[in-house]
Amino acid sequence: MSYHEAPTIAPVDAPRLDQDDRPTLRFVTCGSVDDGKSTLVGRLLYDSKTLLDDQLDTLASESKTAGTTGGDLDFALLVDGLQAEREQGITIDVAYRFFATKLRRFIVADTPGHAQYTRNMATGASNADLAVVLVDARKGIITQTRRHSHILSLLGIRHVVLAVNKMDLIEFDGDRFASITAEYLTLAGQLGISQVQCIPVVAPDGDNIVAASTRMPWYTGPTVTAYLESVDVAGDVSQRPFRLPVQWVNRPHADFRGFCGRIASGTIATGDAIRVQPSGHHAHVARILTPAGECDRAAAGESITLTLTDEIDVSRGDVLTAGPAPLVSDQLAAHLVWFDDEAMVVGRRYVLKCGTASTGAMITTLKHRIAIDTMAQESAITLDVNQIGYVHLKLERALVFEAYRDDRDMGSFILVDPISHRTAAAGMIDLSLRGAANIHWQRLAVDKSVRARLKQQRPCVLWFTGLSGAGKSTIADLVDRRLAELGRHAALLDGDNLRHGINRDLGFSSVERMENVRRVAEIAALFVDAGMIALVALISPFRSERETARHRVEAGEFIEIHVATPLAECERRDPKGLYRKARAGELPVFTGIDHPYEAPQTPEITIDTSELSSEAACERIIRYLREHHYL
Amino acid sequence: MTGQIELVMEASPARSAPDEAPAHHRTTSHLQRLEAESIHILRETAAEFRKPVMLYSIGKDSSVLLHLAMKAFHPGKPPFPLLHIDTTWKFREMIAFRDQRARELGLDLLVHTNQDGLSQGIDPFTHGSARYTDVMKTQALRQALDHHGFDAAIGGARRDEEKSRAKERIFSHRSTAHRWDPKNQRPELWSLYNTLLAPGESMRVFPLSNWTELDIWDYILAENIPIVPLYLAAKRPVVERDGALIMVDDGRIPLNPGEQPRWRSVRFRTLGCYPLTGATSSTAATLPEIVSEMVASRTSERQGRMIDRDSPASMERKKAEGYF
Numbered sequence: 028m029s030y031h032e033a034p035t036i037a038p039v040d041a042p043r044l045d046q047d048d049r050p051t052l053r054f055v056t057c058g059s060v061d062d063g064k065s066t067l068v069g070r071l072l073y074d075s076k077t078l079l080d081d082q083l084d085t086l087a088s089e090s091k092t093a094g095t096t097g098g099d100l101d102f103a104l105l106v107d108g109l110q111a112e113r114e115q116g117i118t119i120d121v122a123y124r125f126f127a128t129k130l131r132r133f134i135v136a137d138t139p140g141h142a143q144y145t146r147n148m149a150t151g152a153s154n155a156d157l158a159v160v161l162v163d164a165r166k167g168i169i170t171q172t173r174r175h176s177h178i179l180s181l182l183g184i185r186h187v188v189l190a191v192n193k194m195d196l197i198e199f200d201g202d203r204f205a206s207i208t209a210e211y212l213t214l215a216g217q218l219g220i221s222q223v224q225c226i227p228v229v230a231p232d233g234d235n236i237v238a239a240s241t242r243m244p245w246y247t248g249p250t251v252t253a254y255l256e257s258v259d260v261a262g263d264v265s266q267r268p269f270r271l272p273v274q275w276v277n278r279p280h281a282d283f284r285g286f287c288g289r290i291a292s293g294t295i296a297t298g299d300a301i302r303v304q305p306s307g308h309h310a311h312v313a314r315i316l317t318p319a320g321e322c323d324r325a326a327a328g329e330s331i332t333l334t335l336t337d338e339i340d341v342s343r344g345d346v347l348t349a350g351p352a353p354l355v356s357d358q359l360a361a362h363l364v365w366f367d368d369e370a371m372v373v374g375r376r377y378v379l380k381c382g383t384a385s386t387g388a389m390i391t392t393l394k395h396r397i398a399i400d401t402m403a404q405e406s407a408i409t410l411d412v413n414q415i416g417y418v419h420l421k422l423e424r425a426l427v428f429e430a431y432r433d434d435r436d437m438g439s440f441i442l443v444d445p446i447s448h449r450t451a452a453a454g455m456i457d458l459s460l461r462g463a464a465n466i467h468w469q470r471l472a473v474d475k476s477v478r479a480r481l482k483q484q485r486p487c488v489l490w491f492t493g494l495s496g497a498g499k500s501t502i503a504d505l506v507d508r509r510l511a512e513l514g515r516h517a518a519l520l521d522g523d524n525l526r527h528g529i530n531r532d533l534g535f536s537s538v539e540r541m542e543n544v545r546r547v548a549e550i551a552a553l554f555v556d557a558g559m560i561a562l563v564a565l566i567s568p569f570r571s572e573r574e575t576a577r578h579r580v581e582a583g584e585f586i587e588i589h590v591a592t593p594l595a596e597c598e599r600r601d602p603k604g605l606y607r608k609a610r611a612g613e614l615p616v617f618t619g620i621d622h623p624y625e626a627p628q629t630p631e632i633t634i635d636t637s638e639l640s641s642e643a644a645c646e647r648i649i650r651y652l653r654e655h656h657y658l
Numbered sequence: 659m660t661g662q663i664e665l666v667m668e669a670s671p672a673r674s675a676p677d678e679a680p681a682h683h684r685t686t687s688h689l690q691r692l693e694a695e696s697i698h699i700l701r702e703t704a705a706e707f708r709k710p711v712m713l714y715s716i717g718k719d720s721s722v723l724l725h726l727a728m729k730a731f732h733p734g735k736p737p738f739p740l741l742h743i744d745t746t747w748k749f750r751e752m753i754a755f756r757d758q759r760a761r762e763l764g765l766d767l768l769v770h771t772n773q774d775g776l777s778q779g780i781d782p783f784t785h786g787s788a789r790y791t792d793v794m795k796t797q798a799l800r801q802a803l804d805h806h807g808f809d810a811a812i813g814g815a816r817r818d819e820e821k822s823r824a825k826e827r828i829f830s831h832r833s834t835a836h837r838w839d840p841k842n843q844r845p846e847l848w849s850l851y852n853t854l855l856a857p858g859e860s861m862r863v864f865p866l867s868n869w870t871e872l873d874i875w876d877y878i879l880a881e882n883i884p885i886v887p888l889y890l891a892a893k894r895p896v897v898e899r900d901g902a903l904i905m906v907d908d909g910r911i912p913l914n915p916g917e918q919p920r921w922r923s924v925r926f927r928t929l930g931c932y933p934l935t936g937a938t939s940s941t942a943a944t945l946p947e948i949v950s951e952m953v954a955s956r957t958s959e960r961q962g963r964m965i966d967r968d969s970p971a972s973m974e975r976k977k978a979e980g981y982f
Binding site: 049050051080081105111119120121122123124125132134146147149150153154274275277278279280283285287288289316318319328329330332343366378380381383435436439440441443445448449450453 | 688690691693694695697698701702704705729730731732733734735817818821824825840841843844845846847848849850851852854855856867868870956957
C-alpha cells in the first residue's frame with residue numbers, strides 16, 4: 028500500500044456525509060452545589076454504555092481513593108476532571124461530554140453550581156438547546172435555582188427538565204415533589220420558559236434516569252433519557268433571512284476573491300441578490316463553495332465561501348444579507364451578565380465582539396440591575412461579578428446585528444477588557460437605539476485639518492501621568508512655554524486646577540477619579556478638534572481610563588508621557604505636603620500610599636525626573652514632537 | 659409511562675442506513691455540523707492571530723485537521739505552516755508519511771527537535787516516560803513556538819480523549835511561560851472567541867474539541883482521508899511489556915534477556931513515540947473493519963498510551979506545563 032492512497036474502501040459501505048443520522052441535542056446541567064449534577068451526567072454516561080472497560084476500572088479504583096460515596100461508584104469522578112475539583116469534590120468548570128442512544132446523540136455541558144462560577148454555567152448554557160435543572164428534594168427551589176433559571180431564560184433556553192434529585196432522602200414523597208413542581212412552574216412562567224418537564228430521580232441509583240423507578244409508582248411521566256430523546260427543540264433558523272458574517276476574505280490569486288463564513292441564518296442560492304452591511308453595496312452570488320464542493324445553494328449552519336458578480340468592498344466584520352435588512356446602529360440596548368471580578372464601569376472602554384465584528388464600546392447607561400431572587404429591576408451604578416443588568420451601549424462604529432430573541436448568532440456579544448483581556452461580560456441584544464439616526468453630527472465646514480493647517484501643527488494630546496509630586500505639572504508647564512516660544516498653540520489642562528472649576532463636584536473615590544479623567548479626556552479631545560495641542564497633567568492612576576482617553580481621539584493623536592519618578596523620591600520632595608498628610612492618615616485615599624497606581628505598559632515617552640532635569644525632559648518631549656512631525 | 663429505553667453504543671453510519679428519507683431538500687448531518695464548526699474555528703484563527711501554526715502530529719486526528727484546513731481555505735492553501743515536534747522516536751512510517759503529505763499538498767512543514775535533549779541523550783528507556791515527554795515533547799514544543807514567535811498553535815485534541823481535555827476551551831489561553839491555568843479559563847460563549855493576547859502570550863486552538871474518536875473514523879471513511887498505514891492491522895514485530903505490545907521499529911530498543919520480537923497481526927489506535935505506544939491485536943485491515951472494531955471495543959484509545967498512566971492527573975499537569 029502506498030502512503031498517499033487511503034486504504035481500500037468498499038464503496039457500498041462508505042457513508043456519505045449528507046446521509047442524515049441521529050440528530051444531536053445539546054443540553055446543559057445546572058443546579059446548586061451538591062445537588063448531584065455531575066453524578067447525574069456520570070450516570071447517563073454509565074447507563075448509555077459510553078464508558079469503556081478501562082475507564083470503568085479507573086472509576087472503580089478512584090471511587091475507593093477519592094470518592095465521596097463510601098467506596099460505591101462515584102459517578103461525579105467521571106466528569107470532575109480537574110485536580111482541584113477532585114480534591115474539593117466540587118465542579119469548577121464546564122465539562123463537555125458525549126453520549127448517544129438509538130435515537131439521538133447528546134453533547135452535555137456539566138456546569139458548576141457555586142455562585143462564584145456562574146459565568147462558567149452561562150458558558151455551558153450559551154450553546155444549549157435544553158437545560159436539566161437539578162434541585163435537592165430536601166431543599167426545593169433555592170436562590171441558585173432562580174439565578175440559573177434566570178440566566179437560562181436570558182440565554183433563550185425554552186426547554187427545561189427539572190430533575191428533583193435525592194427523592195430517596197424524602198421517602199419518595201409524591202406530595203413534596205408536587206409542591207416543588209408547582210413552585211418551579213410559577214417561576215418558569217415568570218421567566219418565559221415555556222416547556223418544563225419535572226422528573227423525580229435518584230441520580231446515584233439511576234431511578235428515572237434511564238429506567239423507570241419502581242420506588243415511585245405514583246410518577247407516570249417519562250424518564251430523563253426518554254424525555255431527552257423525544258423533546259422537540261427545533262427552532263429553524265434556516266427560515267429566517269439570509270445572514271453571513273464574513274470571517275475571512277480568501278484571495279489565493281488575482282482571479283478569485285471569496286468571502287468565507289458560517290451562515291448564521293437563512294439560505295442562499297447562486298444568482299441571489301445580496302447586500303453588504305453596513306456599507307449597503309449590492310451584488311449577486313456567483314458561486315457557492317461548500318466543504319463538499321461547489322453547490323447551487325447552502326443553508327444556516329454551513330461554513331461556505333461565496334464569490335460575487337461585482338467587485339465590491341467586503342471585509343471581515345461585514346455581513347452579507349438578503350431579504351429584510353438587519354439592524355445597523357452604533358447604539359443598542361442589551362442584557363449583560365457580568366463575568367469579571369472587576370466591576371463594570373459606565374463610560375469605560377471595552378472591546379465588543381459580535382459575530383465576526385469587533386469594535387470599541389462604552390456602556391453609557393446602566394438602566395437597571397435585576398435582583399435574582401425577586402426578578403425586580405433595581406437601580407444601580409455598577410454590576411459586580413455574576414450580576415445581571417440592562418444597559419445602553421455606544422459603539423465606536425456601526426454594528427450589524429439582530430435581536431437575540433430572533434437570532435442567537437447575530438444577537439450575542441462579549442465584552443473584553445482591553446487592558447486585562449479578560450472576558451468581562453456576555454451580552455444579549457434587546458434592541459437598536461435609533462438615537463444615532465436622529466442626532467446627526469453637525470457637519471462643520473471648518474474642520475480639524477483646516478485648523479491644523481492654519482496653525483502649522485498636528486493637533487495632539489500630551490498626557491502626563493504619574494504619582495503626585497512626580498513633576499508632571501512642572502514639565503507640562505515648561506513644554507507649554509516652549510511651544511509658545513515656537514509660535515505653536517497649546518492649552519494646559521492641570522488636574523489640580525480643573526478640580527477648582529469643572530470638576531469641583533468630584534471627590535477622590537475610584538468612581539469619581541474615573542469621572543474626573545473622563546471629563547478631562549473630553550475637554551482635551553475638543554482642543555484637538557480645534558487644532559490645538561492639549562497638555563494634560565493628571566495623576567490618572569488607572570490604565571483603563573487612560574486607554575479610554577486615548578481612544579477618544581484618533582490614532583496617533585495621543586502621546587502618553589509617563590513621569591516615572593520613584594515613589595520614594597516623590598515622597599522626599601512632597602511639594603504640597605500631601606505625602607506627610609497621607610502617612611499621618613489625614614488623607615484617606617492617596618495614590619501610591621493606599622490607592623493603586625497602574626503604570627503605563629507602553630507609553631510613548633518615559634521620564635524619570637530623579638535622573639533627568641525638568642528642562643531636559645521638556646527638550647526630549649519637544650524633540651519627540653519634531654521627530655514625529657507634530658511640529 | 660414510557661417503556662424501557664434500550665441504550666446502544668454509537669453505531670457507525672456505515673451500518674445504520676436511515677430508513678426514511680428526510681422531508682426537506684437537504685439536511686445537515688452530524689458530521690457536516692462538526693465539519694462546519696471546525697472550519698469556522700480554523701478561519702477565526704487565521705483571521706484573528708498574527709502568526710498561527712498548525713501542530714501536525716501525523717496521527718489520525720492530525721490527518722482530519724489537515725483535511726479540514728485544506729477545505730477551509732480552498733481554493734487557496736492554509737495561511738499557516740505545519741509544525742512537527744520530532745522526538746526522533748516516532749515510527750519510521752510516520753516520518754515517511756509526514757514528508758509525503760507535506761510534499762503532495764505543497765505545504766510548509768517545520769520540524770523541530772530539542773537539540774539539548776538530543777545531546778543529553780534523553781530517551782524513553784533510561785529516563786522514564788515522564789522526563790522524556792517533558793524534555794522531548796513539552797520543552798521542544800515551547801522552544802519551537804518561542805523560536806518562531808507563533809501566537810496561536812492549532813492542535814487536534816478532542817474533549818472525549820481525557821477528563822482534563824473535556825474541561826478545556828476551544829481557544830485556550832497560555833501565559834508567556836506557555837502555562838495553562840485550568841482554574842481561570844476565559845468564559846467561552848456561543849461561537850465568540852476572546853482572542854486578545856498580551857505580548858508573549860499565546861493561544862492553543864482545538865478545532866476538533868467536539869469530535870469523538872468514532873466521528874474521526876467515520877469522517878476518514880466518508881472523506882477518504884489518507885492515514886498512516888500503522889492504523890491498519892498487519893504482521894509486525896512486537897514484544898510484550900507491562901501488558902502492552904511494543905513494536906520493534908528499529909534497533910534502538912534494548913531487548914531484555916530472553917526477549918524475542920514476535921510477528922503478530924496488530925494495529926495502533928493512537929500513534930506517538932514507538933517505545934511508548936502499545937499496539938492492539940487485530941485483524942482489521944480496512945477502514946470499515948476498523949470502524950466495526952471501534953464500535954465493539956470495550957477500551958479507550960488512550961489505553962495504548964503509556965504517558966497518561968504516570969499519575970491520575972498527569973495530563974492536566976503536563977498541559978499546565980505547556981504540553982499539548
